[in-house]
Amino acid sequence: METIKPEILKEHARKASTFSHSPFSNYPVGAALLTEEGSIFRGCNIESSSYGLSVCAERNAIAAAVVNGHKKFKALAIYSNNGATPCGACRQVIWDICGDIPIYIFTKDGEFEQYRSKDLLPFPFDDSKLIKESDQ
Secondary structure, three states, rough: OOOOHHHHHHHHHHHHOOOOEOOOOOOEEEEOOOEOOEEEEEEEEEEOOOOOOOEEEEHHHHHHHHHHOOOOEEEEEEEEEEEOOOOHHHHHHHHHHHHOOOEEEEEEOOOOEEHHHHOOOOOOOOHHOOHHHHHH
């Protein structure tokens, strides 16, 4: 199995952060999602004046990969000034779409932490909790 190179993902996430639309928070975030096939999809945060309609970098990267036909993922990198971890909504979407993958959190100073999806969302709600037709 090919080794994941966090520095390559960091550079993609950093580049994505430069496209951030964050006029309200002035807090650019970029994400880079590595597929099992080796493709990398980027996302940045896009803010709305109504705040609740803003979309995080992580979910934008996941959406870009899915809309291009990818369903299996190896790793996610997130880049911000101070190493912010994913919000709760992103943690749930990462779990639902990507499963238990490594997540690298990078700062502008080059520092990083590595987590796994299951560490960031230890008791996830997932399809195992849904009532299936056979259960009725």
